[in-house]
Amino acid sequence: MKPLFSSHPSVGSQMNDNTNDQNKIKSALAGDTPDKQNVTAKTAQLDQVRSDATNEALTTNQGVKIADNQNSLKAGVRGSTLLEDFILREKITHFDHERIPERIVHARGVGAHGYFQAYEGNEQFTKAGFLTDPTMQTPIFVRFSTVQGPRGSADTVRDIRGFAIKFYTQEGNFDLVGNNAPVFFVQDGIKFPDFVHAVKPEPHNEMPTGATAHDTFWDFVSLVPESAHTVMWAMSDRAIPRSLRSIQGFGVHTFRFINAHEKACFIKFHWTPKQGLQALVWDEAQKLAGKDPDFHRRDLYEAIEQGIYPEWELGVQIVEEEDEMSFDFDLLDPTKIIPEELVPVTPIGKFVLNRNVDNFFAETEQIAFCPGHIVSGIDFSNDPLLQARLFSYTDTQLSRLGGPNFHQIPINKPVCPYHNHQRDGLHQHEIHKGQASYQPNSIDNNWPIEIPPAAQNGGFESYQERIDGHKIRVRSESFSDHFSQARLYYRSLAPHEQKHVVDAYTFELSKVQRQHIREREVQEILANIDTDLARQVGDNLGITVPDLEENFKHAMIEKSGKLSMQAFIPEDIQGKKIAVLIHDKVNAESLYTIQNWVIKENAIVHLLTPTPAPVKGIRGEQAASDGMQKAEPSIAYDAVIIADGDNLEEVLQDGVAKHYLLEAYKHLKPIVFLGNKSELLEQLGLSADEGTLIGDDFKYVAEKFKQLLRHHRIWSREAVIESIPA
Ligand code: HDE
Numbered sequence: 001m002k003p004l005f006s007s008h009p010s011v012g013s014q015m016n017d018n019t020n021d022q023n024k025i026k027s028a029l030a031g032d033t034p035d036k037q038n039v040t041a042k043t044a045q046l047d048q049v050r051s052d053a054t055n056e057a058l059t060t061n062q063g064v065k066i067a068d069n070q071n072s073l074k075a076g077v078r079g080s081t082l083l084e085d086f087i088l089r090e091k092i093t094h095f096d097h098e099r100i101p102e103r104i105v106h107a108r109g110v111g112a113h114g115y116f117q118a119y120e121g122n123e124q125f126t127k128a129g130f131l132t133d134p135t136m137q138t139p140i141f142v143r144f145s146t147v148q149g150p151r152g153s154a155d156t157v158r159d160i161r162g163f164a165i166k167f168y169t170q171e172g173n174f175d176l177v178g179n180n181a182p183v184f185f186v187q188d189g190i191k192f193p194d195f196v197h198a199v200k201p202e203p204h205n206e207m208p209t210g211a212t213a214h215d216t217f218w219d220f221v222s223l224v225p226e227s228a229h230t231v232m233w234a235m236s237d238r239a240i241p242r243s244l245r246s247i248q249g250f251g252v253h254t255f256r257f258i259n260a261h262e263k264a265c266f267i268k269f270h271w272t273p274k275q276g277l278q279a280l281v282w283d284e285a286q287k288l289a290g291k292d293p294d295f296h297r298r299d300l301y302e303a304i305e306q307g308i309y310p311e312w313e314l315g316v317q318i319v320e321e322e323d324e325m326s327f328d329f330d331l332l333d334p335t336k337i338i339p340e341e342l343v344p345v346t347p348i349g350k351f352v353l354n355r356n357v358d359n360f361f362a363e364t365e366q367i368a369f370c371p372g373h374i375v376s377g378i379d380f381s382n383d384p385l386l387q388a389r390l391f392s393y394t395d396t397q398l399s400r401l402g403g404p405n406f407h408q409i410p411i412n413k414p415v416c417p418y419h420n421h422q423r424d425g426l427h428q429h430e431i432h433k434g435q436a437s438y439q440p441n442s443i444d445n446n447w448p449i450e451i452p453p454a455a456q457n458g459g460f461e462s463y464q465e466r467i468d469g470h471k472i473r474v475r476s477e478s479f480s481d482h483f484s485q486a487r488l489y490y491r492s493l494a495p496h497e498q499k500h501v502v503d504a505y506t507f508e509l510s511k512v513q514r515q516h517i518r519e520r521e522v523q524e525i526l527a528n529i530d531t532d533l534a535r536q537v538g539d540n541l542g543i544t545v546p547d548l549e550e551n552f553k554h555a556m557i558e559k560s561g562k563l564s565m566q567a568f569i570p571e572d573i574q575g576k577k578i579a580v581l582i583h584d585k586v587n588a589e590s591l592y593t594i595q596n597w598v599i600k601e602n603a604i605v606h607l608l609t610p611t612p613a614p615v616k617g618i619r620g621e622q623a624a625s626d627g628m629q630k631a632e633p634s635i636a637y638d639a640v641i642i643a644d645g646d647n648l649e650e651v652l653q654d655g656v657a658k659h660y661l662l663e664a665y666k667h668l669k670p671i672v673f674l675g676n677k678s679e680l681l682e683q684l685g686l687s688a689d690e691g692t693l694i695g696d697d698f699k700y701v702a703e704k705f706k707q708l709l710r711h712h713r714i715w716s717r718e719a720v721i722e723s724i725p726a
Contacts, residue, residue: 060090100365101400102151105196106162108210109145110244110297111364112304114353116140116167116314122348125265125318126257128377129457130169131348139168140351141411143367144244144296148199149210154289155296156280157210158239158504160230163249163271164369165351168415171457175373176269177393180241181233182250184334187226187479189388195220195227210289213511222521225482228529229335232486235504237279237497237565242638242712243299245310245575246278248568253371253386254331256379256463257316264463266319266331266381268338270345274311276570278712281667282503284635291633301356308575308602309354315345328556329485330478334385336485339560363411368397376453379463403427419448484555486529492563496715502533506540519543528552573709574602579637579664581629581657582607586645588617590674593698594641601706608632610654618646629656634664639709644675644696651680658684665692666724668717670708672701686724689717 058066066087073085081088103109115137116130123132130138145162146153161180166173186195198220201207208214212234221227233239241247251269258264280288288295303310317338319331329336357363370393371386380386397406403426406412421437436444453461490501505526509518522543526534531549538545561567580594591607598605609615609625617623626632634640642651642661651657662684664671670691673680678694681687688694691714695701708714 060087061094100402103145103400104396105147106145106164107151108149108153108155109143109162109364110300111141111143111357111367112300112353113355113357114140114142114309114351116165116349116351118349119347123259125259125267125316125348126377127260128169128174128257128375129171130167130174130375131377136170138170139415141166141168141363141367142351142353143364143369144247144300146210148201148212152293153210154293156240156285156288156293158212158234158282158285158508159210160234160239161241161244161247163247165249165271166367166369166373166412169375170416171375172416172418173373173412173414174375174378175369175371176251177369177371177389178249178251178269178271180238180247180249181230182252182268182270182337183230183233183485184252184385185221185227185230186224186385187333187335188384188475189392191224192385192388192392195224208511211511213508215512215514215517218509218512218517218521219514222517222525225525225528226335226479228482228525229486229489231525232489232501232529235501235508236489236493237500238277239504240280240282240285241296242278242280243275243575244296245275245300245303246273248272248277249312252334253383254319254381256381257318258377258379258463264321264379266321266324267316269314269316271312271314271351272345272568274313274570275575276710276712277565277568279565280635281713282500282507284667287633287635292636295636300353302604303575304353304356306604308604309352310575311350311352313347314349314351315347317343317345319343329481330476332381332383332476333479334383335479335482337560339488339557340562341557341560362409366401366406366409367411368393368401368406368409370394370397374460376458376460382465405429421448481553481555483528484553487552488555488558488560489563490530490533491558492560494564494566494715496718497564497566498533499718502536502540505533505537509537509541569710569712571710572601573706576601576603576638576709577636578603578605578639578641578709579632579634579660580605580607580641580643581651581660582609582615582623582643583645583647583650583654583657584616585618585647585650586615586623586643587675588619588621588623590644590698591623594643597698597702603709606632606637610656629660634660634669635667637664637669638712639670639672639705640664641672641698642674642677642680644677648676648679651677652683662686662724665717666721668713668715668721670705670714672698672705674698687720689720690714691717 058069060066072081072088074081083089117137118131118134120134126132130136143162143164145164146155146157146159147162148159149157162178163180164175164177166175186192198216199212201209202214202216221231238247249271254266254268256264257267292298300310317340319338324331327338327342331338372390372394374380380390398404401409404422405425405427407414408427408429421439423432423437434444440446451457451459453459490498493501505521509521512518518541522534522538522541523546526537527545527548528551531545531547534545578598580591582591595605606626607623608627608629609623610629612625612628614622614624640661642657658680661671661680665684665686668691670693672693672695675696681692686692691708693701693705693708
């Protein structure tokens, strides 16, 4: 971190008490602790990002050295440009073709590298090498995404998040292409193009970008009750995450594990962040979409640059083959969860993201996930949505990445050897030697050869499921209950989360122009889920709601403990972002105390000033600025501290600082008022509550502050904030 104060000659003698603290800060600056902070990290990163051509001559793609990269070749000093200029033409032609088609869904994304490490004891379930060797660290690449918006859309829109993981295992690549919701909008892949056409910006005017709040989305989902459960997730706080570091991931479909004795079981993948689950509030999400459309990718990138590595625990729910039919829903139905009360999650390993990409296009944009990339020990189920995905992803890469050799792009390449008789095609990078590109062959002794499944590190063999049925286009009757689990989700949420669901349906439906669509959603979908929910939304929209409770089907379980985000409060405050507002005549000692505490907690603190210039401490010291209050708004932080100092009058004159505090209060954030700053509460017309900490010395409020930060928001304040201006 930048030193907070310049070594002003007058400071030394008065700051003796803090010498140790300052030394700690300095050693952190020098890299003695892993707790690097934002500002230095940015500088260091600028130093590190070197081109691979540093110290090399500029050339054309054919290797011809270029003497002038500033001027095209012209017929005379003021004459026209010559067609002959092969340097200009090569450069412009390449530039013209720089873009590739964006992903049809999940176009907006961000990725990072890391590793996966298995826990002990998984061999009882699976023979997959990367899951059964706890000493091995398997490299991974994760790409997070939103579903609806194009590549340049904002990060914080209301949407399900994609959470795709590529495991580069020694037995081939395994792609776990999941979402941050455990269920999906449709049950059969044949409905996916319809769903995507409805959710995407409308075709006549290409609006809205990155939002489901429009007629075609609600038209479709109100006509397709199987979407009810997933829509409920999309209307909940899960769909406006505070950070990509604080989302859960799910494989959605039921898969299979197969162990070395060929015994199979059904599984569902879950992965849960050590950082806990946290959401934005809706007003923040909307404002961030304008003030920092890169909010989530920046948060992930900066955390990793600063050595604050996000971590998730991977687990599976395991269902024995013989228990397949023992639930009141179908395991093959991707609109259903298995409540954890019925089948708990067994942890099988953890993964950490610890390296940013070197080049966004080469890695994040060109990575090609496919649920069909699977390794021995894992297999598919007959979930009809999964089955369609097995076709779609490879197919889409052909047009995105321009041919069948996309597995040769570095980010997609397996780390284990691969050999076969596939040849040629667009963008072939390999120079295959020899004459025999077929099998059987005697010219090359039949190489490469098949490896039987029973051999060590053997060949892939599909689970030998017995199939006996008619060739038929039909939806299984066991897929027909669309509302019990939507109800289970709603009823399992904390009261403030339920209120947010009501607010979200109200907001979204208020944007729907056609009254009959609004009415259908409220009267035919919501009324079938929960009468109270439907009435609240209905009242807001002026729509009457029938009482359908008599028809409600009672599910095996009515409430589940692991659906509310409140069930995932983190143990620490690692990576939380704290803004400290400072003005001239700030109390320096108080800042050092805060700084040391933050370093110890591995959190992030920014000293925000009225302008980018440093401010003066009480004793004439200079406090460097980590950013200007106007440019680093409260919506980008988890908590605010208004620093101690002899400057209450200055703060009262500062409309930006006052708005900062009002907004943080309105967004239910912990706020610390140091020294005489507690007077601001009254001046701003705010009530003191459990989230407003007041003290002369930060030391005495630090522990309480930490607990508030762990819990992320002051929910009890929500009832009183309506009258505060947005
Ligand atoms: Fe996808 N999906 N999807 N999807 N999906 C794509 O693949 C598709 C589904 C998911 O970061 C596309 O490479 C079909 C469920 C993620 O690169 C495409 C069906 C789940 C990502 C495609 C589904 C997902 C994609 C677009 C229904 C959660 C981003 C570009 C049968 C389990 C991966 C591409 C990344 C991307 C098709 C349903 C998650 C078009 C046909 C269910 C996280 O192939």
